[in-house]
């Protein structure tokens with residue numbers, strides 16, 4: 474009898490093991506509580522590439538404080554690729570580069586934390602990172618534990634140097650799943666908040682369709698470049714997937730080029746407005762020691778940041794009319810021009826002048842689905858920080874600079890004046906009580 478039971482349980486255990494091998498347990502979404510809002514902070518890649526060390530990172534963190542960026546909400550200092558030795562230790566761990574991080578990662582994260590920031594680190598779902606440092610493939614749990622032990626709060630997880638298909642037997646989802654599971658398991662075991670996981674899988678795998686369960690943000694495009702064409706192209710691509718962003722999961726439009734002299738002042742404002750209002754993470758990517766007054770004014774605009782960090786509304790703005798081109802037309806150089814969305818305090822609008830000359834941008838208020846017909850709205854200009862009167866039925870932004878932007882907050886200000894004509898925004902639905910149509 475007892476032999477039979479033992480044999481049976483061995484048999485059942487074997488069956489279960491076989492079953493689990495073929496049917497891995499479903500991914501547990503990363504525990505809520507981290508990165509509900511888009512992450513704001515600094516990332517070392519665009520300004521420094523591999524040329525990073527602990528002194529630079531601490532200097533940057535100190536500049537973030539002294540320049541007012543910390544007060545404006547930038548609370549992450551994130552290290553990108555190239556921080557480690559090229560090979561793991563004998564026991565299999567990633568080792569911090571001894572020349573560039575001589576005090577060790579715990580020392581560094583202690584100091585970052587002492588300055589009031591969270592600390593971010595970087596790895597890759599393949600054999601190697603993009604710069605050929607150790608990747609986390611097949612070491613996910615070990616590395617997640619190491620990053621937590623090192624004191625990091627956030628992990629950017631890249632997509633280079635992936636193993637052959639005959640090794641992974643996985644597509645992109647299966648290659649990101651192990652780190653998600655490792656972080657989730659680690660959080661449950663340690664009782665500490667999970668590392669915020671920022672997927673860096675570039676965009677061609679359509680992460681907006683699947684990545685919400687895997688991380689708090691996912692890249693939607695290839696790497697940003699410091700040109701208006703790159704900014705316009707990223708806005709264009711993201712204009713079709715705005716629905717994917719909400720609390721705990723964000724389309725990541727990539728590191729900010731605000732402060733890069735290759736962009737004009739107006740282009741920089743458009744870039745920052747689009748990233749903020751589309752609820753992208755806001756990661757500064759330029760050398761802060763040369764930040765100008767204009768750069769800092771843009772990066773710290775409190776009324777634009779408030780939309781990005783809206784505690785009540787997590788969704789992105791979306792186009793309500795494309796403008797220069799027909800609606801729903803994808804055009805890398807001329808993305809949609811007329812955008813709106815909900816916010817805690819009213820409806821926000823972004824008007825983009827995608828043309829190379831200045832132009833006047835006009836819209837009827839009810840073109841935005843969040844505006845009520847028959848009402849009037851107070852207008853707040855979020856760049857000039859002025860109250861710009863009351864909009865009745867429509868709004869005109871005159872002479873918007875080439876590649877420039879207008880950002881507005883419209884608040885309901887009661888019924889519109891009596892006697893305006895036409896009586897309805899949409900004529901073909903506009904009917905008298907006695908059944909005759911108004912037109």
Ligand SMILES: *[C@@H]1O[C@H](CO)[C@@H](O)[C@H](O)[C@H]1NC(C)=O
Pocket residue numbers: 576580581583584
């Ligand atoms: C970190 O390292 C620096 C330089 O080696 C040292 O002065 C400092 O005491 C260390 N701090 C901590 C918290 O260990």
Ligand SMILES: *[C@@H]1O[C@H](CO)[C@@H](O)[C@H](O)[C@H]1NC(C)=O
Pocket residue numbers: 637639640
């Ligand atoms: C996978 O494919 C590569 C290239 O075709 C081959 O060299 C290798 O032996 C294969 N590996 C396995 C584990 O099948």
Ligand SMILES: *[C@@H]1O[C@H](CO)[C@@H](O)[C@H](O)[C@H]1NC(C)=O
Pocket residue numbers: 776779780782783784816817818
């Ligand atoms: C809404 O208004 C309040 C009060 O002015 C402000 O503190 C908050 O940041 C605003 N929220 C947004 C999303 O703009």
Ligand SMILES: *[C@@H]1O[C@H](CO)[C@@H](O)[C@H](O)[C@H]1NC(C)=O
Pocket residue numbers: 797798804805806807
């Ligand atoms: C993009 O839009 C501009 C402005 O309408 C137009 O001149 C250009 O030909 C369009 N490009 C493509 C590839 O359709």
Ligand SMILES: *[C@@H]1O[C@H](CO)[C@@H](O)[C@H](O)[C@H]1NC(C)=O
Pocket residue numbers: 836837840895898
């Ligand atoms: C704005 O509303 C007016 C009056 O109803 C209408 O004639 C015009 O076509 C509308 N324009 C747009 C861009 O919707």
Ligand SMILES: *[C@@H]1O[C@H](CO)[C@@H](O)[C@H](O)[C@H]1NC(C)=O
Pocket residue numbers: 865866867
């Ligand atoms: C804009 O609305 C006003 C009413 O406030 C109306 O008089 C005017 O004709 C509208 N303009 C357009 C172009 O529809």
Ligand SMILES: *[C@@H]1O[C@H](CO)[C@@H](O)[C@H](O)[C@H]1NC(C)=O
Pocket residue numbers: 854857859860861869870871879
């Ligand atoms: C709002 O008013 C300010 C101050 O008069 C002005 O500079 C700005 O251009 C106005 N904004 C718009 C969109 O017209």
Ligand SMILES: *[C@@H]1O[C@H](CO)[C@@H](O)[C@H](O)[C@H]1NC(C)=O
Pocket residue numbers: 905906907908909
């Ligand atoms: C229907 O009502 C409208 C608005 O009150 C009026 O102008 C129109 O003459 C009426 N038509 C009929 C057929 O009663």
